[in-house]
Amino acid sequence: MPHTVDSVRETLERLWPLAGSESWDAPGLVAGDPEHPVERILLAVDAVAATVDEAVESRADLLLAHHPLLLRGITSVAADRYKGALLSRLIKHDVALYAAHTNADVVADGTSAVLAGKLGLADTTPIQPAADGVTGIGRVGTLPQPVTLGALARRLADLLPPTAGGVRASGDFHQPVSRVALCGGAGDSLLATDPVRGADVYITADLRHHPASEAREQALLGGGPALLDVSHWASEWLWLDVAADQLRAALPGVSVSVSELRTDPWDFAVLN
Structure with a gap:
């Protein structure tokens, strides 16, 4: 049929x-x-x-x-x-x-879960869980072994498709990080949540000046994570391959492909 x-x-x-x-x-x-x-x-x-x-x-x-x-x-x-x-x-x-x-963000294999899996995070749970405790917004988990913030930023840059903005970091390049919270797409609304505050680093996109500045100042007092800010588009693009595989399995006979086009709105950056 x-x-x-x-x-x-x-x-x-x-x-x-x-x-x-x-x-x-x-x-x-x-x-x-x-x-x-x-x-x-x-x-x-x-x-x-x-x-x-x-x-x-x-x-x-x-x-x-x-x-x-x-x-x-x-x-x-x-x-x-x-x-x-x-x-x-x-x-x-x-x-x-x-x-x-x-x-598609909240499911067990949604946007944040895919990014967490690519980073190798273990024992992941949602930042804001739904009633079932399994699905929900964002993910928090632990790296297989601690790395420096700079090394994690480099790993993230290699993992994500290239964009003009790359990966921006707030924190000491050499500080060790193990506990990672992340949210694909715009996630500054989660900065004040306990799972994010309890992580060593928070990865998300579209961090605005004031929320990022306040989180940085709190972290300097020992009460918050370092920050890694990435492209909104790039943070969610990794999910497409997983979604495509699910559709191929569910819709036999239908050809399913993923666009390789970069739709991040920024074309280049000039650094000073």
Whole structure:
């Protein structure tokens, strides 16, 4: 029996239940005919012009994006505005668009869990666990053996796809770290949580000046972790391969590929 947008949606929502999403989030089917057949799926972190073009040119039937295109309210989908232009192109070429966002963050093999696994963290638990104690936002665990903050930053830079921003660090290059907390994507809202405060280092993205400065000052008093700030896109891109493997197993006969395009918004950095 051929797969359709609707049957694929059922599979996506078994893998990443919508009930796991945050109240402010907007996961799910964004555009597409539920009855349209699906033979090819393309995965990307962002639905932007480059990945939409890739989906169209590769003849994908569905673009699965991590970030929702319509997360915030809009009043027009006119084609002279970029969201309207993207939706018009997708609809014109019969490419459905689906978003799996925070509901894909919290699962046992979600964005943060994948990053924790790549770093080799042991005995991981969520920073903010759900009622089952297994799923939840972020992960905290222990490295197989202590390393310096500088060495961990280097390992992280080698692990993640290259970006203009690289890895920024707050802390002594030579300080030993063992207990690691991390959150794929923007995670400064977790800085004050006990698991993060009790870690030697916290890895996340999009750290703003004031939250980072306050965390640094607290760490200088012996009450908080060093910080490693990475690209939002890069921290979540590693999850796509895991998600693609899950879809291949769940949807026999469907071709599933991962976009290699860098959709981090920054192109270069000038250091002084």
